[in-house]
Amino acid sequence: MIKWFLFVVFILLIDFYAYQSVKMISKNKIVTLLYWFLSIVVLTNFVYKLSTFNRSTGLTQAVMFAFGLLVLSIIPKIISLFILFAEDIFRVAKLVFNYFSSSEAIPYFPDRRAFVSKIAIGLAAIPFTSIIYGMTKGKYNYQVLKHTLFFDDLPPAFNGFKLTHISDIHSGSFDDEEKIMHGINLINEQESDVILFTGDLVNDKAEEMTPWISHFKSLKARSGKFSVLGNHDYGEYIRWGNSEEKEANFQAIKELHPKIGFNLLLNESVYLEKGNDKIALIGVENWGTRFKKAGDLNLASSKINKEDFKILLSHDPSHWENEVKSHENNYHLTLSGHTHGMQFGIEIPGIKWSPIQYVYKQWAGVYEEFNRYINVNRGFGFLAFPGRVGIWPEITVITLKKR
Incomplete structure (x- = not known):
């Protein structure tokens, strides 16, 4: 009291x-x-x-x-x-x-x-x-942000390969079907080769996504759709009657991914192939300095080669700062979300600021260190504060180019 x-x-x-x-x-x-x-x-x-x-x-x-x-x-x-x-x-x-x-x-x-x-x-x-x-209005003011990234060792067949990155759907917060469909249509309009989702499908419960399964199932990409889990997908922020209830919810959340057409990567990897070339797509479970550490980067990378071109999906950008960017394996591009840009800030030419930058070094947009990139998506949905001020919901389109 x-x-x-x-x-x-x-x-x-x-x-x-x-x-x-x-x-x-x-x-x-x-x-x-x-x-x-x-x-x-x-x-x-x-x-x-x-x-x-x-x-x-x-x-x-x-x-x-x-x-x-x-x-x-x-x-x-x-x-x-x-x-x-x-x-x-x-x-x-x-x-x-x-x-x-x-x-x-x-x-x-x-x-x-x-x-x-x-x-x-x-x-x-x-x-x-x-x-x-x-x-x-702001919480559904979707922005399509486009980046072109250049790499010396990008396999030739993937020159011009286009991926769409989305994150933090938080379906339990949705309250406007028409606006959600507008965002989904914007994703499809990009006609990307692959769609990559970096976690937080729900706020807490699997049932939050049930009304939206058919909507997100309509997402299309030529080379498939892949995803990982975020910290909210583990049911950590809700009181359960017993451990069995929590585990059942977790299993239901994992089963949602194939229902909407996504291949969920749980500390594992797959290859995307074009002609005689291939790139490795690695997905880790949530790894964060402040939140659940279920991710195992070494396990997720155990079936790929060191010389492969690698795209890593990891929900929390603190993972990149603490493990990924200095790892002996060269993870060329990491895709993250989690921060939401705090849903509040200022982004105008010459000024990029949000209170979240005092918590996360990489908090929104593309960063580069050691010739390795990370893109931190500002999120598709919203959480807690039912809106966005200055930091808009984001659909990222990244084109890979050979230098």
Whole structure:
């Protein structure tokens, strides 16, 4: 109970401080009542949903929506709070300076405070509108990102080979069939040689994918569709009645992959062949520094040759950073997901930022080290926060070229 009390106090303190902006601009009591009514309703709704959350049912859309409303309410207020706090610090610093310099202290001007409050509300409106867009449109704002990667030892027959990389479907979060089909159609429009999926088919339970089997089964690729598991595919974030239930769910999730036409690679490899040439496709189970370590890179690579051209599917990009990029085997291209780009950030020409970059060194897009590449897909779906702001759902198309 203490943590809930502290959480509520913390949110109300943010509300109280940010309310100063509203108070300085409008003295209308109706505005005051409306401000506090909406703030308390949003906070109460979130606390209620989370406190009554049944871990045996998994993460529900109701909980995600409650969290989304809290984010929508709090982030703009934090922006306002920082601006007002900076103004207070500036004013106090001037008073202290004037005191020690024997100058006449600068008085407090309410008009200046009101002006700063207007700036605070104006700037806070930017994240407010962005979050609304992210929750209504942004989460299905699919982007097709195309990359061409060059390799000295790419087998000649695979020059121009095109693959589509998707990740983090999180089918338990879906709420719009038309938008999902739009994303699937975009994947098919790429007409790639192969489709590679790097895990997190569901949020928690196999049954979340049942309504979407026919949709994802319609994905097409000339040389096949291949997949691996992500950390959410192991049922680790839900309370099970017993170990048998958890194992049955895990088996059901693995059986979903062939049902949608994907060849699930569980610490194993296959060869893709064109003419007299071939490339190795290796799939490891989840391996992460912060999450489940079921992946075994050496086992997955045990049936391929060291000189083969290799594409590795590994859900968590921390695997590449900690094991793959410096491995004695040259894994030419690694495909990962997991981070979602945190579903929040800024990506405009010259600026690429998200809070997740302070957790994962490789968090979105293509990176290269030691002449080895990794692509971290921003995810097809979404989780927890029911939206995306600045970091859009991604379909990656990579063309392999011989240098």
